[in-house]
Amino acid sequence: MFLHYLDLSWRSFKRTPLVSFLMVLAIAIGIGVTMTSLSVYHMMSADPIPQKSSQLYSVQLQIMDEGSTWWTKDNLPMQLTYQDAVNLNKAEAGGKRVTMVRTGFSVYLDSDTVKPFIGQARLTTPDFFDMFNLSFLYGGVWSQQQEATAAPVVVISKKLNDKLFAGENSVGKIIYLDDASYEVVGVMDDWNITTKYYDLNNGAFNKTEQLYLPFSLLKARELENWGNTNGWKHEKTNTFNDKLNSELVWLQFWVELKTPAEKQAYEDFLMAYMQEQQKRGRFNREKLEAKLRDVNEWMEYNNVVSEDNEILVGLSFMFLAVCLANILGLLLAKFLRRAPEVGVRRALGASKRQIFFQHIVEVAMLGFLGGIFGVILAQVGLLGVRQSYSYYQSLATMDLTMLLSAPVIAISTCVIAGLYPAWLVCKTNPAIYLKSQ
Structure with a gap:
C-alpha cells in the first residue's frame, strides 16, 4: 500500500x-x-578528541595577591607563568604533561627553489604528540635528551613538508628558521581538528602550527612569544630573564589524568605546590585555588560556541x-x-x-x-x-x-x-x- x-x-x-x-x-x-x-x-x-577528551586537563592557578581580580567569570587566569609551567612540568606528579607556547619564524631553505615565508610554530615538550594523538609520516618526536639540551631540532607538518621537500622523507634535512638552522627529526601526518582546543587563548579556530620545536629553546635562544601575554600587577621586564621570572601569564599547561583518583591526587599536588610557593612570598591570598578542566569543560569555559x-x-x-x-x-x-x-x-x-x-x-x-x-x-x-x-x-x-x-x-x-x-x-x-x- x-x-x-x-x-x-x-x-x-x-x-x-x-x-x-x-x-x-x-x-x-x-x-x-x-x-x-x-x-x-x-x-x-x-x-575535538573524543577518544580521550575526559582525560586531558588544562591547568589554572590563582596566582594573584589578595584584592587583585581577573576578567574571567571565576577570577582565574587562563594561562600560567613561565616559572609555574616549568615547575609543574618537572614535578613527578600526574601522567603525561605538556608545557607550550605559540611562536613563529621566517622559514627558508639553502636553495632558491622556495621563497622565504612566515611559519606558525609551537614550542612544546615531547609528550605533546602522544597526548594529543598525533601520528608521524616520517621520523618522530625529539628525545628527552634533546629537550634538556635545547637541541636545534624540529618536527614539521605534512603540508610544510610537501611545500619544502615535495613530500619526500625529510628526516635529517636542514631548514632555516630566522637566522638559525634546525634539523628535521619528524614529519607529522595531517592533524584534522576543527577547534584548536589546546590553545584557545590564541584563536579557537585558527589553523594548527606548521613547526614544533623543543620548549627548552625558548630560554636558550630567547625566542619571542606570539601568543597572548597578560599580567595582574605592574612589573619591570626590561630583559628576557625578567619576563621568565615575572608574574606574567603566557604559557599553556596540560596534564593527562586517566582516572578520577589520578585527578584528585593531582588536585592535591597543585594545592601543595601553591602552599609551598606561598611560603616563598607568592600567592599572597587567604584562599588558594587551582582548577582542572577537561577538553569539553575548557571549551565551554572559553565560550567557544x-x-x-x-x-x-x-x-x-x-x-x-x-x-x-x-x-x-x-x-x-x-x-x-x-x-x-x-x-x-x-x-x-x-x-x-x-x-x-x-x-x-x-x-x-x-x-x-x-x-x-x-x-x-x-x-x-x-x-x-x-x-x-x-x-x-x-x-x-x-x-x-x-x-x-x-x-x-x-x-x-x-x-x-x-x-x-x-x-x-x-x-x-x-x-x-x-x-x-
Whole structure:
C-alpha cells in the first residue's frame, strides 16, 4: 500500500507541477539556510578528541595577591607563568604533561627553489604528540635528551613538508628558521581538528602550527612569544630573564589524568605546590585555588560556541518555520481542491485513516525532495562561509551526521505542517460530492 501511495503522490506532483515546485523550493531554501548555520554550530561544539577528551586537563592557578581580580567569570587566569609551567612540568606528579607556547619564524631553505615565508610554530615538550594523538609520516618526536639540551631540532607538518621537500622523507634535512638552522627529526601526518582546543587563548579556530620545536629553546635562544601575554600587577621586564621570572601569564599547561583518583591526587599536588610557593612570598591570598578542566569543560569555559552562534541557529529554524507556514497554505489549497476525488474514494470504501496516510506520504515525499535540494543549497552556503571567513575553513562543512539530518528534519517538519491539511481533507463528506457528480 505504501508503494501505491508513493505512486499517487508522484501523479499528484505531475498534475500540479508549479505548486509542487514552489513547495519543494520553499522547503529547500529553509533547509539550506538551517543546515548552513546548524552545520557550523555542530562542528564548533563537536568534541575535538573524543577518544580521550575526559582525560586531558588544562591547568589554572590563582596566582594573584589578595584584592587583585581577573576578567574571567571565576577570577582565574587562563594561562600560567613561565616559572609555574616549568615547575609543574618537572614535578613527578600526574601522567603525561605538556608545557607550550605559540611562536613563529621566517622559514627558508639553502636553495632558491622556495621563497622565504612566515611559519606558525609551537614550542612544546615531547609528550605533546602522544597526548594529543598525533601520528608521524616520517621520523618522530625529539628525545628527552634533546629537550634538556635545547637541541636545534624540529618536527614539521605534512603540508610544510610537501611545500619544502615535495613530500619526500625529510628526516635529517636542514631548514632555516630566522637566522638559525634546525634539523628535521619528524614529519607529522595531517592533524584534522576543527577547534584548536589546546590553545584557545590564541584563536579557537585558527589553523594548527606548521613547526614544533623543543620548549627548552625558548630560554636558550630567547625566542619571542606570539601568543597572548597578560599580567595582574605592574612589573619591570626590561630583559628576557625578567619576563621568565615575572608574574606574567603566557604559557599553556596540560596534564593527562586517566582516572578520577589520578585527578584528585593531582588536585592535591597543585594545592601543595601553591602552599609551598606561598611560603616563598607568592600567592599572597587567604584562599588558594587551582582548577582542572577537561577538553569539553575548557571549551565551554572559553565560550567557544558563543551565544551569538546559538541565536543564529535559532533564527535559522524560525526562517524554516516561516517557509513551512507558506507550505501549509499551499497544502490546504491543494488538498481541498481534491475534495471531490477524496469523496468518491470514501464512497468506494476508503477509510479516513487511508486517506490521511495517503496525504501524509505525499507531504513526506515533498519533504524528502526539499531536503535533498536543501543539502545542495547548504553546500553553496557553506562554500560562501569558507570564502568569506578563512578561519572557518574546517568548520564550514557537513559531516555524515548533518548530511543525514537534513532530509530527516525536512521530512519531519513537512509532516508536522501537513497534519492539519491531511486531517481536514479526510473529513470530507462523500455524500456532497456524489450528488454533484
